[in-house]
Amino acid sequence: MVAQVDPRDLRPGQMVDGWRIVRKIGAGTYGVVYEVEKDGQRFALKVACHREQSGDPRQTDARARREAVCLGKLDHRHIIRMWAQGRCGDPRSGFLYVVLDLVDGYTLGEWVRRTYPTVHEVVVLFRKLFDALEHMHARGVFHRDLSLRNIMVTKEGEPVIIDFGAADYAAAEELTDAPLPPCTPRNRSPEAQRFWNENRLNPEARYPFKATDDIFALGADLYDVLTDPTPQSSKVRPPLGDAVPPPSPFKVTQGRVPEVLSSYALMLIHDKPEGRPATAKDARSPLEEFAQFEGPEWRSTRVHPVAAQLPPAPAEIAPGQVEVPPVPIPSHPSAVPGAGAGALNRLRRGWLRPAFVAPLVLVVLAAAVAAFVLQRPAHPAPPPVARSARADQPPTPSPLAEKPTSRPAQLASPLPTQEKASPSVKQPDNSPTLTSGVPNPQKASPRRVLSKAERCALLVASVAWIKAGCSGVQTRPDPEDCPEEAVRAMKEMGWSTQGGTQPFILVDVTKGSVEEAREQNRTVWKDGPVTGALIRAEGKAPAGTRLDGHLWTTGDRIYGRYLRAHLSGGRTVPICVELTDGGDLGMDKREGSKPGAPVGSKVSSSHAVERWR
Template identity: 30%
Template sequence: MKTTLEDVVQPGMVVGGYRIEKKLGAGGFGKVFLAWRDGGPCALKFIHLESVGEWGWRELFIMLRHEFPNVVKLLSHFKWPEEKPEYLVLVMEYVPGVTLYQWARDSNPCARELVEKLLPLSRALKGVHAREVLHRDLKGDNVLVCEADGAPVLVDFGAGAMPGAPRVTGALAPANLRYRSPEAVAFFLREDRKRGESYDYSVRDELYALGVILYVLATDVYPFNGPDDELMGEILDGDPKPPHVRNSRVPRALSELCLHLLAKAPARVPDAETLCVALEKLLVEAKADPRWEVPLCYGWTVDGRTTEDAPELVGHDPEAWLRKWIRQKPKRGRPPAPPVVAPAPPEPPATSTVPTLRTRVRRAAPVLVAVVGLAVVGVGLGYVLGQRQPPPSSPTPGQPVLTLSLPGEFSLDDPAPWATHVHEVAPPWKPPEADAGATPPKADTPAPVTTMTLSSGTTRMKKKAPGSQEEKEKKGNGSTGANVLLAVAAAANMACPGAQVRKEPAPQACPAGAVETMTRQLGMDLGDRDRGILGDRGSVDLPGKKKGSNESVPVKDGPISLELKGHFAVGTDPMGRGGRIALPDGTRLSGQLCIGEKRVYGRITQAVTPAGDTFTVCMELYDHGDRGLEIEPDGGAVKVHPIADVRAVDRFE
């Protein structure tokens, strides 16, 4: 098993004179730990020399040469361990606080507060650009809001650039696709782009990324979203919905500035100095207009009404209800603490004699047997009667049947409004606090998930009116067939499973845009199947693997979430040396497990890096060059070897 940095750097140990307290986070090029020395805190960023050292030297070169306001400061650096150095360690100042996006979630700011955060950040960029330095990975997660004074602090110059800094190959600087400018996307998709040619990132690209940040803070959604291929097309079109249209609480002047930042060059804001002047004018306007003081999203207060209001509209004007829901915004701010209710004292027994559990079971057994018997007979009788009933007749003229026509801004062909938000928003059939967060919990063995899809002919949503024939059947005995299905399903779940005949999964095409993303954006080699040459690969541990053990682990059909162990490197030599990082260590891979007759197959369709960059991919699990993992004899649960390779492919076999 490959040793990870977390296996070596443990809380309490001393590294280069700094005592480690805990891990703070991870990015594409390093992992950061909180440490202490001489009674003061600092942040240690560990950068692996062999795999991503070039990026570390760039960051060190930039930070050694300059100090900027509202930019994290470099305190020191060293190589570690001293005997055989494997890591470059950057000692940075510790900024206690949260990311800019988390600050917005927690505080639910008004428009004025957004400008007050962006103005010092823009001044910092003005100073950075004046020294010919470019950050090149500007996003909300790379801006921290200081806990002490609320000042924004720009962090992580690992992808930065300046004249004289060590050069690193790559068509584009590593960054989240949502923050790339139309010019960068056009360069990436250019047919005549030469091999090894790099995009000339500029100040205008940086300001476009800042425009994306402003859009997210103001509306809680990205200006463009969707799968990578669709996302690139939308960025190229460059026509985002104005922030004040998405969110009526956004002042028109702030919305226009945001669109100016997201405009195609040369119509975009030209430099950070111009942006600072525009933000200063907005602050003056904000002082004279009370609308700038209104929180941009609903808070956890009485004005934050959600779909819990549905009963007052559904059945009367469902279209108005849907329009109302679409205008809702996700809740921000800290929810109020739930009321503390003292448990009621237990009631004393009616008599002095309390029957034991065994006595109660013995008394209830005949009743339970009778109830189960009657239920089985009732289901069978209901099914027979149900078959004799005539089919439901079509509604007579004048009978109220509501057909819900969707409003213009809501289309089933577009991404659902509750799916495009940065922060999780409830769909219209449940309140936002009904479910847990979107991040899947880690489990030893993921539970199988049943998915439901609409038929290809479904084009609109319908709701049956109260009093209609279908509604009466739901309340009466007309839905006997559905009841029988439920009863059969329940009986099947309670019964012992019989022998299963497993089949090999059918071949399947890769997700749309996955091959292009892997080859052109990530630089992966898919290999040559006809000659038996396999493409680039990484390594993963299956859920349930015990540390230091290669004991087989049980698996099930259904969704799977895995984590890369080590970097997914591309362009390495036969000894695994050189190359560059396509997906960093700790990248979360999501997909599906399919259990065949003799092997278990894993199909990976999404990769999310520790920095939050999301890619649509097409990968399969391999074991020693063979597709799938061999099922090991056990006689009970399906078990496989706990370590697997993950390889980039051009189709699922």
């Protein structure tokens, strides 16, 4: 293999030290996996490589060597086996690889959906997994990411633990560059979550991973298998280590999961480590007993009804009707061929097609009616007349709640000062705001209470306006020059403000680590101060450098400015860094965004600037 070939782009037929590439299976945080062939046998070849989001590229070799050491210590039928290892390409600059078993089967989440397991089959499978975990811990190895995707089930129903890229062993060199090791947030233990909450702003803190953390993670997998009929499709789920205890599998499945197994699953994810089994062997013992039970609730009952695991039926098409595939609407004009102002104008003109004329006429009419009603002088309502309600008369419905559309909502401050920026994500109660056209809010006259008719008209107009797709008020800070001291500080750090320095940023360290962002890259944002971090080194600022700033989320994009950098040795310097997305200012709002709760990426590109745009 030629050394210059990127290991992420190997093609079928290429050779890696005698292993012929058959196809690409997938890519993970620290490597790419291919199916390979040699002497008529098929294997999996995992090549270690560095991605931009992976942090320090010098750690790539160290992580690959640690994974190989962990695999070399293990020999268990339910743990993936390593057959060979080496370095492809140049012996000094090439990429390390390991050759592994090729597992023909499904991930654990897919196995649940595609095989409709019985309670007994789930018990037997997890008994084997805890047996493999006991073997692993006896040799001083922690997997540290026992998630649904890192457990395979063969076509014969045998589980196999895979992907030791985040694994660790006794006396191994510390490679984690964050308080917590990489893992799936859903499967993180409560004690690890508490450690993160207490140390997320301390880049030197390191969590001491223990056997009970692996036990919790495997228990979280059991809980999801017992409670979710399609766990492989559940994209956003809160960590099971949160303060609120999850409902029991017995309750979730309406009794399909036996109570004793339900209680056992909750014990594995107990919020305190002393409430869980102390060892994997202790965790396996109850499963040995459950596997002997013969009743129909164990041997014949499927954990989930088959109907709950089937995909929805496709919509029927009437005879002679031609199904027209929907035209995708790009999330940003840059996604349209010939993007730019012209593309944006074409999108806007598309709204004026005949199909939209009637709805727009209704919108204008509703708005006019609402304006007419609201401008009428208010007459005092006559005193209520006491009368007894007839027995057959329904109660009078309560008035509609007043909608805050009679005047623009207050806007966030255009920009906090260097002194007001805070690493906390909580918006201060005394945060400055604009008054949205109200000249003197302290002396403003009290608002008139709207009548029932006025509120109805206002509600109709508001709903029509929203349905028409009209965007809200654009909220973003005003362009201005960056302070001279910030420009000098960035130059001292080796940052170029002419497009040369484009830091890749973890937008908010309180939303999780870089590893968690790879697992679940979206979150809900809100206006206010924020503390981010450099994902990779920039000039003299190392990876992990904390950046204090502010977010604005009210408009059609998410804008962010970072004002201070906390360097090593406790030194803090002013900076001017703004979030960007593909060269455009700010971040796109993603699917699932709602008013007041925009969804965006946890990581973003950015630019060091001399003038805020």
